[in-house]
Amino acid sequence: MSTPVTSVTIESLTEACNTKLGATHVEGKDISGGCGQNFEIKIVSPMFEGKSTLQKHRMVNEALKDQIAVVHAFSQKSFTPAQWEALQQQ
Amino acid sequence: MNFLRSASSLALRPSSHILTRRAALPATSFAVRHLSDSTKKTIEDAITQNKLVVFMKGTPHAPQCGFSRAVMQILTVQGVDMDGALKSFNILADEDLRNGIKEYSSWPTIPQVYINGEFVGGCDIMLNMHQSGDLEKLLLKEGLIEPEAEESPRA
Numbered sequence: 122m123s124t125p126v127t128s129v130t131i132e133s134l135t136e137a138c139n140t141k142l143g144a145t146h147v148e149g150k151d152i153s154g155g156c157g158q159n160f161e162i163k164i165v166s167p168m169f170e171g172k173s174t175l176q177k178h179r180m181v182n183e184a185l186k187d188q189i190a191v192v193h194a195f196s197q198k199s200f201t202p203a204q205w206e207a208l209q210q211q
Numbered sequence: 212m213n214f215l216r217s218a219s220s221l222a223l224r225p226s227s228h229i230l231t232r233r234a235a236l237p238a239t240s241f242a243v244r245h246l247s248d249s250t251k252k253t254i255e256d257a258i259t260q261n262k263l264v265v266f267m268k269g270t271p272h273a274p275q276c277g278f279s280r281a282v283m284q285i286l287t288v289q290g291v292d293m294d295g296a297l298k299s300f301n302i303l304a305d306e307d308l309r310n311g312i313k314e315y316s317s318w319p320t321i322p323q324v325y326i327n328g329e330f331v332g333g334c335d336i337m338l339n340m341h342q343s344g345d346l347e348k349l350l351l352k353e354g355l356i357e358p359e360a361e362e363s364p365r366a
Contacts, residue, residue: 174336182319189319194278196335 126187134162134188141184142166145202158193165205174199245310253308254315258325261298262353263291266312267322268303275303278334279322285341290356327353 131149138144146165153159169177177199269275302309324331340346350356
């Protein structure tokens with residue numbers, strides 16, 4: 122059962138991505154200036170394989186819904202390992 | 212960065228506090244049922260009667276959040292007729308709609324874009340599709356923009 126969320130941090134978001142989405146790489150940025158209200162996150166997971174962008178975003182929304190509900194703004198970019206690899210090559 | 216600062220100040224609105232408190236309960240605000248039949252009908256009528264609908268904070272000419280503004284800028288750059296082809300709802304002016312649309316779309320954030328009755332995405336996805344060229348294809352297919360005029364031959 123999910124515990125009530127009172128504050129959101131990069132660590133808590135990363136933890137949820139790792140456990141719920143099997144993320145192999147997570148890059149989070151708190152762009153709120155410290156008030157914990159505005160996050161930007163990049164997630165790499167093999168679970169995104171074969172999914173459309175909308176499906177990937179829905180998976181992330183579901184995995185992080187407790188946390189997204191308490192922040193003001195949340196922005197995500199989700200990649201499969203292959204997409205991420207290709208991006209690093211550029 | 213200014214819009215982020217104004218966006219954070221929006222978080223001080225009383226309604227946001229209620230949302231935060233509610234979210235501290237085991238059932239998150241995202242999961243709580245907000246969608247009344249009348250709100251549902253408003254949404255369904257809007258997305259079936261209009262090719263392009265955006266649920267946003269503020270209005271197309273005066274967005275009140277950076278993400279809503281970004282979506283308006285993308286549509287403007289794409290050449291959408293912002294006064295004719297776009298139907299928008301200011302969710303800040305309608306608390307039922309604000310909560311209802313999140314449940315209707317199963318999507319936790321605003322803005323939300325519907326094209327031809329289908330949920331397309333929020334700001335991240337719109338930006339993504341804008342950059343990849345998919346948005347232009349979709350808007351062309353739905354007749355929301357005109358094909359770009361042939362560029363005049365270079366001198």
